[in-house]
Amino acid sequence: TEGASGILHISMSTVSPETSRRMAQIHSGRGDRFVSAPVFGRPEAAAARKLWICQSGEADAKAQVRPVLEAMGQGIFDFGEDPGAANVVKLAGNFLIASAIEAMAEAFTLGEKNGVERGRMAEMFARTLFACPIYLNYGRLIAEQGYDKVGFSLPLGLKDMQLLQATAVTSKVPMPFAGVVRDRLVAAMAKGREGLDWTGFALGVSEDAGLG
């Protein structure tokens, strides 16, 4: 096509589905292509080819980027042609993580006020009903309350929950848990905690119960 630059843009950031849809349209208008491929995993996971990658977009473009994604991921999940779909899944995943953080913080705080050690409760659930990475790793963090070792920063967590809520409004889905978590993050910012890991919003759960 006239003006086509042959660009294939792979967007791996956590952006809104709306942004991906607009980017895809702009690229398409120029004869270029766009694949949305947001990831779960930290830089170490990328280095170890252990990322979980969501993707969506035009089939041909996805086929072409496949080797690139395979070099970084241990699993690639396809969500169809809508370039925004992969971003919906990524935001939903961060929301599930944030909800697990809040739920564990509430549960552990209830335990603590009843003389049950936080770490003991975390350990039990991470070995039984919730024997999976998120509950194991975040559960230990929330039990130990060592929020100053930053894996994913608190302001980035807030950014993602804001993108999630904007998407929830656009697509008309009330999400009460998202509101609770978003307000926890806002309160943490108000208390000057932007330098903490995003799990640091769990401090507010303890404080509301008169602890810490």
Place this chain on the structure above:
Amino acid sequence: TEGASGILHISMSTVSPETSRRMAQIHSGRGDRFVSAPVFGRPEAAAARKLWICQSGEADAKAQVRPVLEAMGQGIFDFGEDPGAANVVKLAGNFLIASAIEAMAEAFTLGEKNGVERGRMAEMFARTLFACPIYLNYGRLIAEQGYDKVGFSLPLGLKDMQLLQATAVTSKVPMPFAGVVRDRLVAAMAKGREGLDWTGFALGVSEDAGLG
């Protein structure tokens, strides 16, 4: 002791910590003993010796009931001498499950309204970040919305969330997620859904988003 009947009472029901503490006191006053040992797992799990058992109470009494619990469980977790402690952990566990149900229902509904198949999202998370029994089994249920196959009834779920909230008030712990989940269960009862599995409160999440 005068009037001692030598009774050793093992309470495996999901009751409030306060009930266990009172029961222990009553038994103790008679020279009898009381062990709190609530379980995670359905009847099939008990038959297969696959229950997860929490226990708390007097050390001697716990040592004596150990063989009985071992005949039913694949793991026994001790939470000390306070007879109410095991019940706090059991209620906290059901709360973590209920919170995971609500979070998944919100996430899957957001997906559905953006053209992402519920089952596809459930499958991805159950194979990656949340590869554990609760997200795998309940995730599939919530994706398929087959709430009429009752594993744990909706009114029992409400009972447990009420016990949890009463404990949260007694021990002064605000738990916003518990409030959301309790109201979902109350709404489900109001809509005549007492015959459904307790995951059936997820229907309310879809309905709030204008679906089904």
